Amino acid sequence: MVGLSEGEKQFLRGGIEQDLRSDGRTRHQFRSVYVETGVIPQANGSARVRLGATEVIASIKAELGKPSLLHPDKGKVSIFVDCSPTAAAIYGGKGGEELSMELSVALERCLLGGKSGAGAAIDLSSLVLVEGKVCWDLYIDALVVSSDGNLLDSLAAAIKAALSNTGLPKVNVVLGASPEEQPEVDVSDEEFLQFDTSTVPAIITLTKVGKHYIVDATSEEESQMNSAVSVSVNRNGQICGLTKRGGAGLDPSVILDMVSVAKHVSQQFTSDLDSEIAAAEASDE
């Protein structure tokens, strides 16, 4: 996809070694993040996030549903990512499907926890209205509009921004007399409950190029990666999910080191993101 000459590759790798990347960033520095909320008025919440030339849109739609039998105390959340051909011609036709799937699954792993929903970064139990009867189903759809590396982190950031833009209508549920009877649901048009996003983690992807690893890689830098570790870290510094990609094997101690770096970087990034979200919400109103 990104073709670099031998000379450029060496320059890029040399820069990472010397802690001065091609655009002047250090290894652990993010590009500046730009957030805009409420971009899809038809959705319950939405946001557009730009990280350099990477641009993604996330939207949240909420529907009333029934909790699954296995987990009557949890709502349901599903994440779908789509890569628009506007980002690159290769995403046309079925070209983007593999990448879309990879990103969707990685996001689900990092944000939603396992099948049981245990350890989920989004509080699923807050979505339940009546245990075993009524809950919110959140559909998170994201779209990659323009791509210049680090899609996963931008998508996670966009989802977080969209969630904080989300207002769930207040619902009154009147249970029937007998358990078989269907409960009556009254959805308020006026009252909305803000979604609590303080626990939603940020994903930090560390891309290993040569001996060192960098955050927020551009697509040129990603073309030189030998492996990457994506760590989702919440505000309290807890790790909520982890994905390793790329063929090259990593020494376990290196992985631990990368995780601790990710944890460290996430603090700065989360606070930057939060202030951007707050600014976007303020200008949106």
Next chain:
Amino acid sequence: MRDLHLSLNQTQRVRLQAALDQLESYAASTAAAAASVTVADSIPVNHEDNILKGHGTSDLDGQVVATLCGVVERVNKLVYVRALRSRYKPEVGDIIVGRVIEIAPKRWRLEINFSQDAVLMLSSMNLPDGIQRRRTAVDELNMRSIFVENDVICAEVRGFQHDGSLQLQARSQKYGKLEKGQLLTVPPYLVKRRKQHFHHLDQYNVDLIVGCNGFVWVGEHVETSEKESTLLSDKPSGKQETDNSVPLETRRHICRIANAVRLLSVIGLTLTVESVTETVEASLRSNIEINEMLGSEFYVQTVEREAQRRASMVRKRS
């Protein structure tokens, strides 16, 4: 119109708007502003003049109509539309930077931001041994030792062939492979054709090549004679192993210059060696970190500086 994706605070927003308004007011006083057209606009002409219709114009019921967005230019009888944003329009003699995408028999094909790939024939470039002679089958087999796929090279536009393909040539020591640096792409309309497109920025030990096609190369300075010797040595890979690192000091300069180019291109200011070095110096003067050059504060400062520069130009003229 082009959305600025930077978070500006209130004062920055006001300052930026003021500077942009100033730029606009200077432009409004020039003829170019009045001559801006969009697709399908009629261009007023005096038909008695036997005008010649050039690029970006077409004939519709006797009217001259623009087929591009841009600025109407008139040279004697010729009327044409100078496009702004578009792909590169080659002219013979242009110096360009391109990327090899394919090695075909006796030729390399290059991506140069044109509507088709350009062709560099083996016979259109100096051989490594520097001797003028017929190209042999052995030379053809050795093409890979000169350029391989993805190599960034610098060449000159030779012209169009009968079949409509664009031919390049590289018949001088200054042309050839570019290494140890980074390639940036900017919209070609920001690059003006000038006498010089190779710049050796002595104080920074950096080479800046502003290709007419909008590909800009920023790399460590290479002595032309040295380049010759690397071309002469049959095993260039062996040499690269020995010194492949760019000194940190030079790398700082390369990145700073590259970010200056990025910034100017995002704002949409003309790219010349002067505007680039001026931006670099301004960033050094105000102690801006290299990556901060892409931030909002320096963006606003750069627009303000441009407005001041044009103000002083206007004052000088009057």
Next chain:
Amino acid sequence: MGPPPTLPTSHSFSSPSPKTLQETKTPFEIRFALLSSLSIQNHGMRHLKGEIGVVSKADGSALFEMGNTRVIAAVYGPKEIQNKGQQMNNNEALVRCEYSMANFSTGDRTRRPKGDRRSTEISLVIRQTMEACILTKLMPRSQIDIFVQVLQADGGTRSACINAATLALADAGVPMRDIITSCSAGYLCTTPLLDLNYAEDSAGGPDVTVGILAKMDKVTLLQMDAKLPLDTFENVMQLAIEGCKAVAQYIREILLENTKQLESRRGS
């Protein structure tokens, strides 16, 4: 994911966000009432918005909004033909188009496979419409890719896509013989209506989509999906053409402003 489980109540909940409750819930009668009191020509059109340069890596790109309908178009090229097999004619550019809808673009969230019949048809319509205005002969042996992405669908998506594509092509500096714009019109309760939104479109009346070459005053696209007396059809089509002209006027303004801005920043 299968469809959401059947709800324990009859209340099927489509959830507009608080900000747009008003717009999305407006029944067409309200607008109809407004319309009949005003002259149709100027007041049937929803709010228009165009923005150039939204995808930084593309050669040309634009966002176009008609009311709540919002689409992005990106143009790559003219560039070397990638798949020589697709080349029909050596003397002109190959134009390709792909239309896609975001999952979140419609009111009720659906997940549709890529390349279904509807999007294939719209891709074809957009391609043919744009081919009519691109001066393909000036760019032999090259290809132009147009990608349109619907972010939000509220009626008139194909019109919005064509308008966005026109802006994106102009931004990419692709030579065109004219500006192509599109607008739809319908006929409801004995009144011709301009630029139908989703609610009006699904009310059952005809939907006439027209695309015109604005300066030459020629129709390049005409689609209708219901029966209508001929003289009424004439009125509806005329209304749609008026709509196209209003869009063309707006697009010209945006392009001119953009051109002036680029030129003023570039300086001399």
